[in-house]
Amino acid sequence: MHKYLTLLLLLPSLSFANAVPKQLYAPGGVVSIALGSVTKPAPEVYFQEQRVLVLAKGKQWVAVVGIPLSIQPGAHSIQLKSAESSQTFDFRIFAKDYPAQYITLKNKRMVNPNPDDTQRISNERPAINKALNTWTQQVVEEISFALPVIGRLSSPFGLKRFFNNQPKNPHSGLDIAAPTGTTISAPASGLVINTGSYYYNGNSVFIDHGQGLISGYFHLSKISVKAGQLVEQGTKLGEVGETGRVTGPHLHWNVYLNKTKVDPALFVPELAVEAK
Ligand SMILES: [Zn+2]
Known part of the structure; x- marks a missing residue:
């Protein structure tokens, strides 16, 4: 009985957890970047000197980065700061012509x-x-x-x-x-x-x-x-x-x-x- 109840309580979080926004590598979009294993503490992440949201998705920490409408298309990066090191992850933003x-x-x-x-x-x-x-x-x-x-x-x-x-x-x-x-x-x-x-x-x-x-x-x-x-x-x-x-x-x-x-x-x- 106990096991059954536990399973029932866990299921909703299992089925809905780990949702991230739809990716859009463009001005006004959202980019998700896998950062490494959740067995380590969550890193602090910055984009253009602003702190970035980090959540656990499956076995990875994932940064969910908001991309400004004013950004220039091309190469960009986020900076990670953890207890041991600081690290950079690169990504590319493509132009989008809004009407x-x-x-x-x-x-x-x-x-x-x-x-x-x-x-x-x-x-x-x-x-x-x-x-x-x-x-x-x-x-x-x-x-x-x-x-x-x-x-x-x-x-x-x-x-x-x-x-x-x-x-x-x-x-x-x-x-x-x-x-x-x-x-x-x-x-x-x-x-x-x-x-x-x-x-x-x-x-x-x-x-x-x-x-x-x-x-x-x-x-x-x-x-x-x-x-x-x-x-x-x-x-x-x-x-x-x-x-x-x-x-x-x-x-x-x-x-x-x-x-x-x-x-x-x-x-x-x-x-x-x-x-x-
Ligand atoms: Zn409006």
């Missing part, structure tokens, strides 16, 4: 903020940066996200963006269009590290999933969680809205690894299967 998107905004202050708006934006930045700079040294067993909203994928990650014909930062998240009031659910367990109302992002929630894996939820009509709250996959975070810089109600979903925005679709198994 352009032209958006017309009636609210011109969302394209060219006035001095008061600019002041507000810079006042808000420390709180947002503090959330994004969070590093919690905890075991990450698997990385697999559920879609936070049921809706239409309206704008993919990486689009080159023009607002009222002015070139702006590329689209650094995944947009899911749904009516105002649609429930937004946590895609995985984590800790709410910040909620707030920000100029471009509108009502926002940030979740820390451990080791620099952070997710952000923007343009909400309603926030249902508080900073410091633990959430499980499926916990309601809030409701879809159109606060901040938007053309209609949708969720803008960001995912960050090593302080880098990467394509959230790579973390959702059902979307990753469809991609390419």
Whole structure:
């Protein structure tokens, strides 16, 4: 009886453990690199001087590296620091040509903020940066996200963006269009590290999933969680809205690894299967 129970308890973790995001060796992508046997302690890993998430996959430690949209294609490397040595692992990033998107905004202050708006934006930045700079040294067993909203994928990650014909930062998240009031659910367990109302992002929630894996939820009509709250996959975070810089109600979903925005679709198994 005891053996049977133990087996039952172990099975779910056996079948779901060790999931890593879909690989994309391109700007905005995610690269997983096997580092060596888990019989040794986990190494500390850095990419462009930022600490990198490391998890156990099978018998190997694996670094899960976020690749910035701004990276130059070509040879790159991660640095490992362990008790005994430091070591370098090389990998190659290939170019990816993301399409352009032209958006017309009636609210011109969302394209060219006035001095008061600019002041507000810079006042808000420390709180947002503090959330994004969070590093919690905890075991990450698997990385697999559920879609936070049921809706239409309206704008993919990486689009080159023009607002009222002015070139702006590329689209650094995944947009899911749904009516105002649609429930937004946590895609995985984590800790709410910040909620707030920000100029471009509108009502926002940030979740820390451990080791620099952070997710952000923007343009909400309603926030249902508080900073410091633990959430499980499926916990309601809030409701879809159109606060901040938007053309209609949708969720803008960001995912960050090593302080880098990467394509959230790579973390959702059902979307990753469809991609390419
Ligand atoms: Zn968006």
